[in-house]
Amino acid sequence: MTSFVLSEDCYQHLSDVPSERFTQLALVLGDQLNAKHSWFQERQNERLFVLLELRQETDYCRHHIQKVVGFFAAMRNFANALVKAGHHVLYLTLDATAHSPSLTTHLEEIISTTGVRELHLQQPDEYRVDKQLQDWQAQQSLAVTWFDSEHFLTERSVLQDWFGDKPSYLMEYFYRRVRKQTGYLMEQGKPLGGKWNFDKENRKTPAQSHQFPPPITFATDVSALVEMLQRHQVKTMGTLNPTQFLWPVSRRQSLEVLDYFITHLLPYFGDYQDAMVQGQWSMYHSRLSFALNTKMVSPRYVVEAALHAWQQYPNKISLNQIEGFIRQIIGWREFVRAVYWQFMPDYQHLNALDHQRPLPDFYWDAKTDMNCLQQSIQQSLDYAYAHHIQRLMVTGNFALLSGCDPAQVDAWYLGIYIDALEWVEMPNTRGMSQFADGGIVATKPYVSSGSYIQKMSNYCDTCSYDVKQKTGPRSCPFNSLYWHFIDRHMEQFDKNPRMALIAKQWQRRDAETKRALLERAEQFLAQLN
Known part of the structure; x- marks a missing residue:
């Protein structure tokens, strides 16, 4: 079992930050935990990294308690890793930010207290946060510099760039374009195996006697986080064991999940990816989506690790297994992000079938x-x-x-x-x-x-x-x-x-x-x- 606390070298109260020491502030959002980002490759004494636990993020919808705990635990581990690497970090927990739910309110307080002259931001992946920061920036005299998150394989504008304005787009054509761009599963400009996807081979159901490997889980003690959420009366759903948190909350744990998937699950992933079996919640799925969406690992790293294993053990991992997995990441995941940015903010209000029934209890x-x-x-x-x-x-x-x-x-x-x-x-x-x-x-x-x-x-x-x-x-x-x-x-x-x-x-x-x-x-x- 592992547990964690914030590093003593991490500023945990705004009053602890030495006034006038820093000239540059860099905001790291809870889904920007990318240790490989260019921001973190060299130490700068004048730069202060800021991570915030906010009611704005716990309350915009009713979240599963494992989701809130997972993000906060991953953020705290990331802050500790930055401090260990020699960076200066201000980490404000929910206790320190309780007086205001707003991200921009806390940014203003930090800027005012530290006297920084420059703010660095990575492009948020959610429209609501992007708009909040863009609107706020328009009212500031502070110099703000925007950076890419350096995570995705394609740009926000990729649908417009590749296909122009259209009322709809086909993921299959998008997927083929990404395959050509990356060279993944390609040979002399042609798809390996003579087909772009092997979806029809990926609809098998396991025999009743089929033995599934156990899922990889962790046992992180998150009792302190749960107690904090209860103290602040954060409304959540679902359950968790506070001394046995099972999801990866660090890059090291995320890489363990990836390695376990490649070694034990990928050889059967494609075959059974659409199957559902009572009592089997994980089956052959990688369960890397949380690690990917927090950016603890990158899609390129995941895909290339899987490809390396397939190339090393072609008799163990067949083409339909590896293609099905890669399609989910470089095809579907990149495609839905592109659709989101192409059609927001109108997309969130679409109701083409005029459905109005409340979701059942x-x-x-x-x-x-x-x-x-x-x-x-x-x-x-x-x-x-x-x-x-x-x-x-x-x-x-x-x-x-x-x-x-x-x-x-x-x-x-x-x-x-x-x-x-x-x-x-x-x-x-x-x-x-x-x-x-x-x-x-x-x-x-x-x-x-x-x-x-x-x-x-x-x-x-x-x-x-x-x-x-x-x-x-x-x-x-x-x-x-x-x-x-x-x-x-x-x-x-x-x-x-x-x-x-x-x-x-x-x-x-x-x-x-x-x-x-x-x-x-x-x-x-x-x-x-």
Whole structure:
């Protein structure tokens, strides 16, 4: 078990900072913990690095307690690492910043107290923080210099730069362009294996007797952080063991997660990346997203480490395993960030299907008889984690079929997952999952009846509902909700080439079958809460 405290050499009160000693302030946000950034490569006595724990960040939505603790623990470890490397650091905990929730209020206080003449900022990844700092800068006489975060493979403006203004973009073409730019899995300008992706080979379900390797976890003692959050009455959700925090909160731990994934999980990752198994919360997924999104590790480092292992052990790691993993990082992750910056701030208000239903109460407590939802939500509450198919085809699928307000769905996804920052969460939720953007991210809604969940999981085996029944009190709700959703949006889907066939199937159904399915769906929706 490990625990940590802030270094004694780290200034923890503004009054401790020697007046007039520093001429330059450099702000490090909680998702900018990039030890390889050029800022940190040489010591400068006149520069003071500043990290702040703020109610602004704990309160903009209701977060999972593991998420808040994870960010604060990682920030404190990063501050200690900077001090150990000889840098000057001011780290203000929630106790020291409690008098004001605002980032810019504290910046003004620090600038006034220290008398610095220059402020250095890295571009924030979230629009709300970027706008806050940009608006604040416009009112300051202080010299402000902006820097890239030096983390991503592409620029914020990459969609505009590569493809120009379009109402929507295809991730596949974006992914191919990044492959060509980086040379990853390329040979003489062609994709290795003759195909750009092997997604069709990555939809296997494990046998009942399949033995999964245990997930790598840690045992960091975060009791002091939990006590601080309770003292300040920070509202959170979910659970954690304060003496056994399982997520990586340092670069060293993040690299251990990466090494474990490459050695034990990558050989089967592609095969089973879409599968769901009751009682298996981690399976073959890397769970590197928190480490990546805090920037404790970079996408380039992760990809190149995985590629090196694949090249070294081609008989152990097949092409579909490595391609599936790399596509998630250099394809999807970079793509959703590009979509976010291309379409914000309007993107956050899109609701193309005009869905208004409140998110059901069971999203907060997992009290539902639908086993797939109960398993996926309880896992999320327990571990602040669910893999992409649980998010897309279980919790997201149900919210979309039920017509839930995408703003409420956004807030839930943003809060419950440890890796959720708005730039990555919103295009995934409002776009891919809820189709609220009308097709900017996805060319069709990702919806299914219970049959997909049965195919990709063993959740249906022990469910109170029967996945094979379409109507009646024991029928799987996904079955009738699916057709209820199609019926509600017939006019839109009839014009969508990827949905037209399904729309025609519904139109050809006899009147009695339609009536029974719609009635079952409406009865279920009427008693959701």
